Amino acid sequence: MTYLLSAAKLQTYYRCPRAYYFRYQRRVESAAFFGSAALGTSLHQALAQIYQDWHYQDPIPRWDWFEYCWSQRVEELTPTQADEGRSILKRYYKMFILNQSAMRKPLAVEGRIQGLLRAENLEFTLSGRYDRIDYLDDGLELIDYKSAKEIELAEPDEIDLQIGLYYLALEQRYQRSLKRLSLLYLRTGEKISFDASPTHRERVKTVISDLAVELRRDRKWLPFPGNQCNRCAYARYCSAMRPDPDPLPEDTRPEPGLQLVLSI
Ligand code: SF4
Structure with missing residues (x-):
């Protein structure tokens, strides 16, 4: 198996x-996984398309190509996020593309x-x-x-x-x-x-x-306190952090029984 x-x-x-x-x-659920997740996803998708679909006959693409790929990914974003994403890609373009002799195919x-x-x-x-x-x-x-x-x-x-x-x-x-x-x-x-x-x-x-x-x-899932606790999204629920931790939210998945296979 x-x-x-x-x-x-x-x-x-x-x-x-x-x-x-x-x-x-x-x-x-943790706040760490929300926030600007939509912007992050759009940026990842735009960069994937930029490298995947570029024809590589010209050594480096012009900014227009980046702009085009970004325009395909902004539907789910607010106008502010769309602008922010464009600025992030512009910086990427200047720092990692424009100063190269060629954009290498990954x-x-x-x-x-x-x-x-x-x-x-x-x-x-x-x-x-x-x-x-x-x-x-x-x-x-x-x-x-x-x-x-x-x-x-x-x-x-x-x-x-x-x-x-x-x-x-x-x-x-x-x-x-x-x-x-x-x-x-x-x-x-x-x-x-x-x-x-x-x-x-x-x-x-x-x-x-x-x-x-x-x-x-593992069946005990023991806390392992350390530096990582400072950025842990679950600290409020953790008995190693608080003598009286918050109860888990109501929509949390029920405690799994004895499991033979790891959930994916
Ligand atoms: S706060 Fe608790 S759950 Fe989070 S890393 Fe520290 S010990 Fe682990």
């Missing part, structure tokens, strides 16, 4: 089993990738989403667009975990190594890159195996 596990779930569990419980077992844009991992006689399909995969001279670069207002860098261990997950999946899918993971903050134009190495990968494989097995068996 194969258990399906997403990179986002594994990372959340790694950060704190209790937060995982709130988010995936009980499906508690290997893939906006998709899902899966990799298989066996641990303790259990088989896991690790799945994750990517925004863009670029070719490097000696491997691949995975680009993750971030549209949040504030730059929130994950802990180094979490980044390692993410790199490991994608390393495994990309190697199996494309037979190429992940060399770099880059977080591209669309609102500031900042790009933060992390190298991926074979040593790195081996270490992460062990961590992932242990975690995946642990997650599969």
Whole structure:
């Protein structure tokens, strides 16, 4: 039997089993997932189209092409959001396109990738989403667009975990190594890159195996207080944060019974 596990779930569990419980077992809505989600989605879709549909006969597109792709994505947005998105794309265009001799065609844009991992006689399909995969001279670069207002860098261990997950999946899918993971903050134009190495990968494989097995068996979902609590959307419901935490909202999913399979 194969258990399906997403990179986002594994990372959340790694950060704190209790937060995982709130988010995936009980499906508690959190403000962190609202806000400017619509603008973020439109930006992701526009960038996917910009790279996917460009003909690549001209070395770099003109701004008109960006403007055209953006105009396809503004239907669900308020006029203010549409303007804000256009400004964000303009900055992107100036910083990452205009100063290049050519816009390189990526290997893939906006998709899902899966990799298989066996641990303790259990088989896991690790799945994750990517925004863009670029070719490097000696491997691949995975680009993750971030549209949040504030730059929130994950802990180094979490980044390692993410790199490991994608390393495994990309190697199996494309037979190429992940060399770099880059977080591209669309609102500031900042790009933060992390190298991926074979040593790195081996270490992460062990961590992932242990975690995946642990997650599969967890029934307690113990809180894991730490720096992550400062930005946790579930702190008000968490007994590690408050002696008298808020009750979960009424529309929260009922407590699942003893489960044999992880929910997807
Ligand atoms: S507040 Fe901290 S301990 Fe509680 S669920 Fe969030 S991350 Fe976990």
